Amino acid sequence: MAGNSFGKAFKITTFGESHGKAIGVVIDGCPAGLSLDLDFIQSELDRRKPAQSKITTQRKEEDKFKILSGVFNNTTTGTPITIIVNNQDQKSEDYDLLSDKYRPSHADYTYQVKYGFRDHRGGGRASARETVSRVIAGAIAKIFLKQKGIEITGYVSQIGNIKIEKDYNQLNFANIEKNIVRCPDIQKALEMILLVEEVRNDGDSIGGVISCVIKNMPMGLGEPVFDKLQADLAKAMLSINAVKGFEYGSGFRCATMRGSEHNDVFYKKEEKIFTRTNYSGGIQGGISNGEDIYFDVAFKPTPSIMKTQQTLDINNNEVEINVTGRHDPCIVPRAVPVVEAMSAIVIMDHYLRQKINL
Secondary structure, three states: OOOOEEOOOOEEEEEEOOOOOEEEEEEEOOOOOOEOOHHHHHHHHHHHOOOOOOOOOOOOOOOOEEEEEOEEOOEEOOOOEEEEEEOOOOOHHHHHHHOOEOOOOOOHHHHHHHHOOOOOOOOHHHOHHHHHHHHHHHHHHHHHHHHOOOEEEEEEEEEOOEEOOOOHHHOOHHHHHHOOOOOOOHHHHHHHHHHHHHHHHOOOOOOEEEEEEEEOOOOOOOOOHHHOHHHHHHHHHHOOOOEEEEEEOOHHHHHHOOHHHHOOOEEEEOOEEEEOOOOOOOEEOOEEOOOOEEEEEEEOOOOOOOOOEEEEEOOOOEEEEOOOOOOOOOOHHHHHHHHHHHHHHHHHHHHHHHHHOO
């Protein structure tokens, strides 16, 4: 299976399955001498882990990580970093009845077609549990970027039809971790929680949107043509399980605007160059211009629902399917640290590429 690695100067390779013994990540290219805050890495994993609230899956995983290589006295050595997390609360028997049926909107059928074989226990490599590895790598990238003053903040801006209408500059990011949906607008958060509970009680699921803001960006990150900064951010986000859409800056709104409205006019202040608007989303020509980078990531409803559905079995017979197991009625709140992690990985990769001209 190809496609398990991401990045060039800061390169990660993830491994393991949802119901295997462990999952993990190998990180290559992390500079030597970076002091790691192990408590911070664990706190990032805790933000992603299951069973953290009444509206998440109740699979109980502590997600305690173990460093196998590349770190000495909590400091990176410059050699490949290998970190694993043991799986502890797998209930593979929940999936036994699904071994010969294709779950709607899952990877069951496509994996079977591509490989002639699939791991039906929770989806194997297709499971969102793989994102544990990304969060670990992203936490290390965040530690590096924090030293450079770069701040990455993700939050839930929409669940179903409930949406924050305010610009991100009007929001209090301190409220994000004060509610179980990770929405900085407290009133909207309460409405979102009620909606997710309603959907869960109906045996269904619902999707949403995560917004992300990257502040204090240096100018000049990103490579023209195929490795544009927004292109790598888009690939990073679209590689996350359940993501169906990505837009940055003005996004699809730009199609309704005129050039005279959309152009970001430059001005100088204290010998520094800024733009009066930021429809470009902090990126022009694929290269960061120093303004905030901001983007939205759309997540589909969790495909594992408690309703009876029609499907096909491996012999192409029409059958009914009842998906068992423990699943999120809305994956979006737990995906916030994943979006932040992938953002950090992209920015750190391009930061290092700028320094070594890869």
